[in-house]
Amino acid sequence: LDADEFRRQGRLVVDFIADYYARIHEYPVRPAVAPGFLARQLPETAPAKPEPNALAAALRDVRDLILPGVTHWQSPNHFAHFAATASNVGALGEALAAGLNINPFTWAASPAATELEVVVTDWLGKALHLPENLLFSGGGGGTLLGTSCEAMLCTIVAARDRKLAEIGEERIGDLVVYCSDQTHFSFQKAARIAGIRRGNFREIPTSRESGFTLSPKALLAAVRADEAAGRVPLFLCTTVGTTPTAAVDPIRELCAVLAGHDVWVHVDAAYAGAACVCPEFRHAIAGAEAVDSFSTNPHKWLLANMDCCALWVRRPEVLTAALGTDHDVILKDPSAQDGRGVVDYKDWQVALSRRFRALKLWLVLRCHGVEGLRGFVRAHVRMAAAFEDMVRADTRFEVPVPRRFSLVCFRLRSVVVGERRRRRDDAAANELNRRLLEAVNATGRTYMSCAVVGGVYMLRCAIGNSLTEEGHVREAWSVVQEEATAILATAAP
Numbered sequence: 047l048d049a050d051e052f053r054r055q056g057r058l059v060v061d062f063i064a065d066y067y068a069r070i071h072e073y074p075v076r077p078a079v080a081p082g083f084l085a086r087q088l089p090e091t092a093p094a095k096p097e098p099n100a101l102a103a104a105l106r107d108v109r110d111l112i113l114p115g116v117t118h119w120q121s122p123n124h125f126a127h128f129a130a131t132a133s134n135v136g137a138l139g140e141a142l143a144a145g146l147n148i149n150p151f152t153w154a155a156s157p158a159a160t161e162l163e164v165v166v167t168d169w170l171g172k173a174l175h176l177p178e179n180l181l182f183s184g185g186g187g188g189t190l191l192g193t194s195c196e197a198m199l200c201t202i203v204a205a206r207d208r209k210l211a212e213i214g215e216e217r218i219g220d221l222v223v224y225c226s227d228q229t230h231f232s233f234q235k236a237a238r239i240a241g242i243r244r245g246n247f248r249e250i251p252t253s254r255e256s257g258f259t260l261s262p263k264a265l266l267a268a269v270r271a272d273e274a275a276g277r278v279p280l281f282l283c284t285t286v287g288t289t290p291t292a293a294v295d296p297i298r299e300l301c302a303v304l305a306g307h308d309v310w311v312h313v314d315a316a317y318a319g320a321a322c323v324c325p326e327f328r329h330a331i332a333g334a335e336a337v338d339s340f341s342t343n344p345h346k347w348l349l350a351n352m353d354c355c356a357l358w359v360r361r362p363e364v365l366t367a368a369l370g371t372d373h374d375v376i377l378k379d380p381s382a383q384d385g386r387g388v389v390d391y392k393d394w395q396v397a398l399s400r401r402f403r404a405l406k407l408w409l410v411l412r413c414h415g416v417e418g419l420r421g422f423v424r425a426h427v428r429m430a431a432a433f434e435d436m437v438r439a440d441t442r443f444e445v446p447v448p449r450r451f452s453l454v455c456f457r458l459r460s461v462v463v464g465e466r467r468r469r470r471d472d473a474a475a476n477e478l479n480r481r482l483l484e485a486v487n488a489t490g491r492t493y494m495s496c497a498v499v500g501g502v503y504m505l506r507c508a509i510g511n512s513l514t515e516e517g518h519v520r521e522a523w524s525v526v527q528e529e530a531t532a533i534l535a536t537a538a539p
């Protein structure tokens with residue numbers, strides 16, 4: 047790595063990124079490309095020798111070949127899924143971590159990187175009003191992983207090993223895990239990797255009446271039925287801000303019904319955890335004092351560029367008992383050998399090697415401040431409320447589930463009001479809304495996604511990008527209205 051060359055090339059890349067952001071709104075949000083479009087334009091093998099001015103030539107290809115084929119997640123008109131927020135310091139923090147290229151797998155492998163992660167996870171936990179018992183300062187502790195799926199996997203494995211130590215390893219086939227039918231599929235994946243039998247994965251149905259949240263009564267009934275059949279309840283994954291509709295499971299009540307059943311309770315707050323930075327949303331995690339672990343993705347709604355999932359556990363020793371490796375004398379520093387006050391983060395995750403994510407999150411917290419993050423979240427919630435008002439003002443549409451945080455779910459009504467009141471059947475209404483989403487996204491002017499809950503297809507407008515302003519939200523609604531008018535003109539009565 048040559049310092050002068052790095053300076054020169056670094057400027058090229060920074061200018062490139064800045065130019066991209068200056069023009070990002072000019073791209074169609076979602077590209078209109080067919081599979082294989084890029085491979086056809088690139089050579090079949092890597093160059094044998096470096097090209098002259100290779101970086102500049104490659105950047106031209108990024109501009110001319112690659113950018114026209116990406117979905118522009120940072121576009122102010124991107125309202126699909128949940129946002130992956132970006133910020134100057136989030137991106138530069140990533141660049142800094144990549145530039146330093148440190149691998150803080152143990153305290154000894156990079157003391158300051160490890161200690162910064164300890165500090166910054168406590169900072170973030172306090173900013174989110176997490177219970178003290180999840181923070182290092184209260185006997186728990188946090189770490190920064192890449193994704194929520196990793197957080198789920200690590201915590202299931204911790205719960206599994208603790209339970210098997212009690213009941214015997216041969217009973218792994220009896221362990222049962224619980225969630226609702228709204229839980230993200232990554233939980234199922236994590237449970238499978240952790241060795242939970244497919245037949246012991248309980249996805250408890252939710253209903254429209256309960257707002258698609260997990261019912262404590264239904265959970266208790268499932269747990270009791272498993273216990274009566276000789277199975278062993280192990281783990282509950284609750285969600286604060288489900289992916290389809292941002293529903294919030296009642297943590298306090300769920301923990302209460304599990305008291306005495308020795309089930310590990312995890313909170314997956316991948317998206318909505320960020321909202322807890324605002325005191326007015328703290329109620330979403332009421333009762334979290336009783337949970338065993340909690341995770342959220344600051345890369346979703348807290349300005350930390352991809353990737354960053356913060357996981358906190360109440361008893362770090364249970365996690366490290368499951369994921370720790372002890373025979374690696376070479377990795378340990380003799381001065382830290384007694385382990386006092388030393389965190390070896392390799393024992394908190396699946397892999398040995400890890401990225402220096404704390405740097406980016408620390409920069410975000412320092413440069414925006416907790417008040418800045420509150421303002422960021424509140425602005426999006428206000429825009430979502432404005433979008434909801436626009437939907438409700440158009441009698442052709444309905445908001446089938448309450449808006450939560452910055453997510454609005456909406457659809458063309460199945461009951462058509464007007465001169466002749468009539469009802470479309472459910473399948474026809476779903477099909478109409480599916481066509482509407484396709485038409486809206488085909489314009490390239492905005493990009494939304496969908497959810498199907500309780501058999502009802504709805505469009506999702508998830509506000510959360512750094513560049514999104516009220517004008518973009520109004521423009522998105524105009525696109526929806528225009529496309530709805532066109533589709534209804536041709537729709538079967």
Ligand code: PLP
Pocket residue numbers: 128192193194195196230232285287288289314315316317343355
């Ligand atoms: N949980 C929820 C509620 C989500 O919305 C998502 C993704 O959007 C995930 C988990 C998966 O997150 P990850 O990609 O970090 O594993």
